[in-house]
Structures are given as C-alpha cells and as structure tokens.
Amino acid sequence: MRNPWAETGNYKTSYRQDSTIFATYLEELSLVGLLALLVGLPFFLSRPQMFVVDLILIYALAVLGLNIITGYAGLINIGQAAFVGVGAYTAALLAPGLPFWLTIPLGGLAAAAAGAIVGIPSLRIKHLYLAIATLAFQVIFEWIVGHAPLLKQGGAIPMPRVVFLGYRVGYKNHYYFWYFVALALLVLLAFAFRNLLRTRFGRALVAVRDNDRAADAMGMHPGLTKIFAFALGAFYAGVAGGLYAYFSRAVVIEDYMLPVSIKFLAMAIVGGLGSLPGSFLGPAFLVLLDLNMEDFANWLKSLGLSYAGVDIASAMRPLTFGLVIVLFLVFEPRGLANWWRLVRNYFKNWPFRY
C-alpha cells in the first residue's frame, strides 16, 4: 500500500502522477519548513550578513535563467551578465517614475526582448560559435552602455529610495526589505522553472538540446525553441538585474561585465547544470567559499607568510575559485546538485540501505 509520507515504492500509474512535483507529503512539508526557515532568517542575521544572503538570492535568479539557456536548452551563454545589466539599466531608467514592483518585471521583459534578439544566431550556429555570439552581445552591451549619455556612460545611476505601502526603506532595513522581495521573486520563478519541464515548451528545450534534428522530426520547432530559451533565460536575468539595481542602490557598468558572466557560468557548473537545487547551491557555495577564503587569507597574512614579496595570502582567493571549478569539472561534473540528490536518496530509504 502506498504510504503518503514516504516513497516506499513506485506506485505511479499515469504520466500525470509521474510528473507530479511533490511525490509525498514529507516533501511538501520539507518545502514549507524550508520556506518558514527562510522567512525567519532575517530575525537572526545582522545587516552585513543579510547583504550576503541577498546577494546569493539575486545570483540564484540569474543562474536559474542561465540554467534554462545552458542547462536545459544546451546553448552556451557567455553573456548572462549583460542580460542582468539590461534589466538593471531598464529598472534604473524607469525607477524615477514607476514603483519597483513594475520596474523589476519590466526590466525582465526588456532583457527577454534582448534575449530573443541574441537568440537569433542560434538558428544557424551552435556550440563554440554560439558561445562567441553571446560573447559578442556582452561586448556590444558594454560598448553601448559606455557610450550612451543616457546611461551615464557606465557611471553610477542612483536608484531612488523605495516606499512600499507606507514603509520607507532606509539603510537600516534595506537588506531586510530586499531580502523578502528577492525571496518572493525567487520562489515564484523557481516554481515556474520547476513547472517548465512539465510543459511541452520545457520538454522541447530538452529535446532540442539532446538532438535538434530528432526534435524537428517529432514536430518541434528547434529555432523557435532556442529563441524561447534565450528569451526566458534572459527574463530571469533581467529580473535579477532589476533587483540588483535596487539592492546595490546604484547601477554601475562594472557589475554587469564579462567577469560576472564567467562567474555565473562557474556558479551554474558548480551547482549542477540544468538543476533547480544546483541554481541555489552554486551561488551559495561560491559566495560563501569566497568569504571563507577571505578569512583564511587574512589569517595567513597575519602569520606573515610571504616569500620574496609574493603575497601568498592574497593569491588564495582567486586560486581557490579557479581550482574549485576545475575540480568540479573533473570529479563532479553534475555539480553539488548531485550530492544533494545522493543525500536525499539516502534519507528516502533510511534506515534501509536499498
């Protein structure tokens, strides 16, 4: 007999049951527990700690978008930071006249439009060539921002103070307020992401990734599917950009340049490409790793460990970042999401081994 609290066997008898999000009540309860924990988190953290948590949530949104393009649709994208930037600059330009709950989604839509345009070359090219096309978009974005007086040529565009339902957001509650906004958006868009694969559009993405000619033969339109992937992934990035603009209080080009795109790719790889939990684990892991390495580097520095002017302590952070990516690529290409899967499977059967 099926136990609704534990998955004691495979009792699924229809496709509908097979594609259900929650297999057991325990899974639903775990999610509710996690959300309750996340809602309660700000009551235990200081403002600088909230800064880090906010950053992870915003990066997770951008990495979710990257996972749609690169993880699901298999289209290499080296311009995700530029999509984030399109969202940020759109929000910055609209913010003086519109409330944040409009500017952020509008930023997402502007980025989606940019994504649809950038996706056009994917109709004809793929793999490395497509990667270069997205790189070109990143470069074009940086050039346009750098030369547009409207965008202060990459200088800072300050974001206005936000007042929401009479609640004025100042520096003391800034990161707490944006935490809840980011969390709400992340939950909403993560559910959308999770549901994507249950729709024909989501299945088309995977089919086109695995073999676009076979997908074509099955009646899917590979070209439109790829453009859809770019537009949707860029929408997520644009929403992340709008949020980042408010979060950082001013939009500056340096936050949306090529190294940031590389960082998003690293987060997606470390987290696990094409995985929902990986989109949270990757950003969290790399952001926290950097923080811990900073502390470790400072400790090394305090010991005075340097030889012939080579600052070993300072080299630790960039070295670790590179090393972690290489190690994951070699030893765990499925990323942290695979570790998460193994842990879940272990507890699913616990106390039995199989």
Added chain:
Amino acid sequence: MRRIATLLALLFGMALAQEVHLMWSGAITGPTSDAGKYYAQGIEDYCKYANQEGLTGGLRIVCETRDDQYNNANTQRNFEQALERGDPAFLGYSTGGTLQLKPLIQEVGMTFIPASYHIGNIDPPNSDYLFLPIASYSEQVIALLEYIAKQEPGAKVALAVHPSPFGRAPVPDAKKAAAQLGIQIVEVQEMTKGLDYTATLKRFANEGVEYIVYQNVAGPVATMVKDAKRLGLTIKHAGAHYAGGPDLLRLAGDAAEGFIWVTSYYMPDEDVPAAAFVRKLGKRFKRPADTLESVHYPSGMLAAAIAIEAIKRAHAAGKPVTGDPGRAAVYQQMLGLDFDPGLAVGPVTYSKEDHVGVDKLRVLQARGGRFVPITKPFQSKLFRKVHYGK
C-alpha cells in the same frame, strides 16, 4: 628598572587606549591590484607608525585592509561591515565602487576617502561626505594642458582615455579648457589593453598630433609609448596620476623617456623630507624595494593620515569617535581640516565647499630612467572655471 616601568606604563596605556577601527577596501588582487597592493601597504604602515609614535591622540587606530578584488559587491559588503562596527570613516578605492556607494554614504553620513580621484565622486548629488586626497583627474589633465599650452601654444593634442567613467570623466572639462588655452583637441581615443597601437598612432601622426594626453592606467600607456618609439614618431606623451610614474618606467623602459607626468606626490628617490619619510617607513616595516619605488605607497599613507588626523581631532574635541555620533564628529573635523602630513607637494585643506585635499600638483618628466620635477607645485588656473564656472 625605569625602563621596565616605562614599558609597563606603555603597555598599560595601550591596553586602556580606546580602539577605533578604520577599514580600507580595495584591489589587492584582480584588476588594478598593481596599484592597490602598494596603496594597502601604505595604509597599514602609516597606521602602525601613527600608533607607535603617538600621533593618534591617545587612541589606538586599528587599520584593516580588505581585498575586494575590484568587485563592487565586495566593496559594499566591506562598507556595511565597517558601518555595523561603528567605524567613523572609510577608505575606499575604485571609481565604480565609490560611485555605487554614494547614495549609502550620503544616507549614513560616513566620511569616505577614495583612491579614485574621479571628479564625479565629489560632484553632487550625494557627495557631502566624499573627500579626495589630491586634485581630481580632471584637474590633473587640465594642468597638463596648461603646461602644454605654455610650452607649445596652439599645440594639437589627442586624448587617450580608459573606456570607463574613470577615463572619460575629464574629457568634457579638458575640451572646454583646451578651447580657452588655444590648443586643439583633435581626437579623443578610448584605449584599453591593446596589443598594438600602430594604426592609432599613425592616424594621430597624420592628423598632426603633437601631444597625446593619457587618462588611463600605466599598462596600455606603456604599450602605446613603446609603439610610438618603434614607429619613430616624435609625438610627445603626457599623462595623469595613474598613467605614469614608476609603474610606467618599469613597463615601458627607455621608451618612456621624456614622458610628462602630473601628480601631487613626491618621487621616492627625491632628496626631500617627504620621500625620506616614506623610505624610512618602508624600511622600518621591511617592505621590499618595489613597494618603496611605488607612488601608490605614499598615496595610501596620505589617505590614512587624513582619516587618522580627523579622528584624532574629533577625539581631542571631546567628541565620541565611534558609531553614529563618531561619524558626525569626524565629518565635522574633515570640513575644517587644514594640516600638512608632509606626504605630498602641498597641505591638505578641506572645507564645506572644497572636498579636495592637496590642491597642488607638479609636472614631472622621465629623464634617465626616473621622473624629475620640471615645475614647482602649482594649482590649475582653469579647472575651477571650466568645471564649476567660477
């Protein structure tokens, strides 16, 4: 016995002294770290020196240099930590990081001294609490144009700037100043890490350019200077603070000979008390030769000296020097600061209207593998007129 008693009294005094934290966030690794690492060392060493020599008014200043890897998010996090801890002032670094923090700096009222001399840092809005240690890049470039106009009236000049707010900021003011000086800016070329500037230089030569004025970092400038030498061009090169100096000599070698440079700092090999002081500190804290040769080492010292002086004066005035009241007290002292720490070519003076510390600059020229001054310290005559209209 007396020595032991003195030592004990000193240790007891140190234990009793109020601790005030002062944080710097900048690039010890990553882009521009070739300047940032020396800047950080300057802050660390001056801080230790000030504590050891009793220049802190009985306070113990704990200076902390954080590597933000030229990443604005890291800068923001560091600033938040300093704010949370109750630091009364903050030492910043990059143009982007400073511009992004301006709204928060204004909101919390924290004195902020960046290593970026970008004029936008102290231009409104949100600029009340920002203080440049020396004259801005815009003033530096205009000072160079004034020098060029004196040397060769009606000269044809090309501006070669970094493709960023850091590089572009002086361009509008430079154009206005050039028009008043009767010199011609024939082209503004944005340049980043190029491998070869032959085409750009040939174009400049065809346009009759006599001077290239750089607002850039030393790397690309060195490449262009070397290319110009290789092509046998007679164009003269001149640059603002971060475009030249010992970094350029190291990168460009003898191709940098004749390079004209403007800065407010003394050269480490000069026979002046400021340079001797910098050498003394470097040796005392066992810094390697490359630190002692870098102009960014005294730059960091100056930033630390300004902040420490303001904190010391606030404390001497009987005001608190930490937390919200500490920030307000230090800011009040900054507005009336007028002292000479002996690290630059002029005194540090601030007021409510003037947020530039050292107003004076010198023009130097690379001769025989070192920069030698070719003017006395002076203040740009045109900068205030073209930028503020007064």
